[in-house]
Amino acid sequence: MNEELVGRLEEKLYFNDSTKPEHSTKTTQSQLETQQKYCQRIQYFVDNAEILKVQLDKEKHIKYCIKGLESLSSSYEGLDSSRPWLVYWTVHALDLLDYHFDTSLKSKIVNFLALCQNKDGGFGGGPGQISHLATSYAAMNAIAIMGADGFSDAYSIINKDAMKSFLMRVKSETGCFQMHVNGEEDTRAAYCACSIAAMLKFDIKSELFNNTINYLVSCQSWDGGFGPNPGAESHGGYTFTSLAALTILNGLGDIRDSDSLVRWLCNRQMTVEGGFSGRANKLVDSCYNFWQGGSFPIVQNLLDPVYTDKKHWICDEKSLHEYTLFGSQWRDQTGYRGGFGDRPGAHRDYYHTCYALSGLAAMSYVYDDSGNLIKHDIGQEDSVALLNSIHNVRPVAVLDIYDFFTTH
Numbered sequence: 001m002n003e004e005l006v007g008r009l010e011e012k013l014y015f016n017d018s019t020k021p022e023h024s025t026k027t028t029q030s031q032l033e034t035q036q037k038y039c040q041r042i043q044y045f046v047d048n049a050e051i052l053k054v055q056l057d058k059e060k061h062i063k064y065c066i067k068g069l070e071s072l073s074s075s076y077e078g079l080d081s082s083r084p085w086l087v088y089w090t091v092h093a094l095d096l097l098d099y100h101f102d103t104s105l106k107s108k109i110v111n112f113l114a115l116c117q118n119k120d121g122g123f124g125g126g127p128g129q130i131s132h133l134a135t136s137y138a139a140m141n142a143i144a145i146m147g148a149d150g151f152s153d154a155y156s157i158i159n160k161d162a163m164k165s166f167l168m169r170v171k172s173e174t175g176c177f178q179m180h181v182n183g184e185e186d187t188r189a190a191y192c193a194c195s196i197a198a199m200l201k202f203d204i205k206s207e208l209f210n211n212t213i214n215y216l217v218s219c220q221s222w223d224g225g226f227g228p229n230p231g232a233e234s235h236g237g238y239t240f241t242s243l244a245a246l247t248i249l250n251g252l253g254d255i256r257d258s259d260s261l262v263r264w265l266c267n268r269q270m271t272v273e274g275g276f277s278g279r280a281n282k283l284v285d286s287c288y289n290f291w292q293g294g295s296f297p298i299v300q301n302l303l304d305p306v307y308t309d310k311k312h313w314i315c316d317e318k319s320l321h322e323y324t325l326f327g328s329q330w331r332d333q334t335g336y337r338g339g340f341g342d343r344p345g346a347h348r349d350y351y352h353t354c355y356a357l358s359g360l361a362a363m364s365y366v367y368d369d370s371g372n373l374i375k376h377d378i379g380q381e382d383s384v385a386l387l388n389s390i391h392n393v394r395p396v397a398v399l400d401i402y403d404f405f406t407t408h
């Protein structure tokens with residue numbers, strides 16, 4: 001396996017040496033610097049391939065995420081209004097790494113999230129903060145993770161009727177949703193509302209989602225990607241949220257130009273680094289492992305089956321694996337220390353750790369025509385768990401919360 005991997009990495013080194021821009025700008029200079037930092041890492045592996053292992057250092061990543069659940073440094077003070085997000089980022093990363101949550105820890109996490117839920121049904125960024133769709137989505141995902149495998153106490157904190165009322169209050173006349181009452185509206189908000197509604201088994205054909213499909217498809221830009229609002233620039237995050245929301249609403253067939261969409265997504269994968277950028281002419285970033293990579297299992301359904309590979313997504317899964325392991329695993333002079341940064345040389349954080357692993361999970365498994373699960377990796381010793389890309393939690397978490405709220 002190492003021999004094949006070394007060959008692929010040597011090809012990336014060749015591309016790095018042979019692709020130079022005709023004109024130098026700050027953008028091209030930043031791109032070349034990023035490529036060089038990545039190539040330094042893969043050159044080191046190529047030179048020492050006989051003694052080095054291809055490793056996803058799960059134990060160190062778990063240790064880093066557990067620390068984030070217990071205490072945070074002062075650098076996270078600016079995220080005081082995003083505390084359900086911090087919970088979700090850490091517990092989701094741990095879940096993908098097959099960490100076992102005991103009942104005591106689950107109870108602590110759920111009890112904290114209960115403090116973040118307001119009487120109007122939504123979850124705020126912390127206890128006493130106003131209800132917000134983004135933090136409500138994060139809290140619901142964290143609750144789904146905690147409730148999986150029989151811990152139904154997690155679901156009991158959710159005020160289902162009040163949550164539906166909250167969603168109705170932030171529904172916009174355009175068909176989209178506001179992030180909070182009288183707040184901004186964009187495809188993020190629509191996705192958060194759709195994801196929450198799906199988990200709680202609300203009727204997607206009800207007035208709650210009147211004109212939402214029309215709004216979402218109107219956000220497709222001229223180049224095929226989706227922006228936050230009609231006429232806005234295409235962006236990986238808004239493209240994913242639009243596609244995932246349309247999937248929940250059974251509206252994928254309404255997309256105006258699927259060919260351009262697929263082309264735009266594929267062009268976001270960087271030739272040398274193998275990871276994704278969020279927009280045209282931007283640098284690679286490990287969070288787009290998911291925000292771009294999570295779209296490929298969705299768009300596979302839009303393609304003519306004649307042109308699809310039944311055992312692979314239509315991007316380069318192996319290159320994404322290589323970037324995740326060699327480029328974004330955080331390391332210092334002593335080696336890997338746990339956590340992920342956005343690119344080589346950047347510091348680690350819980351956001352990028354969550355979405356680097358999420359994208360790795362999305363790219364690691366494909367169901368073929370016979371329903372068999374095909375696993376893709378580059379020979380690393382450990383792997384991440386299977387993912388439901390629509391909600392960005394493991395499939396068991398989705399199935400269990402769906403089952404619970406079907407009857408409650």
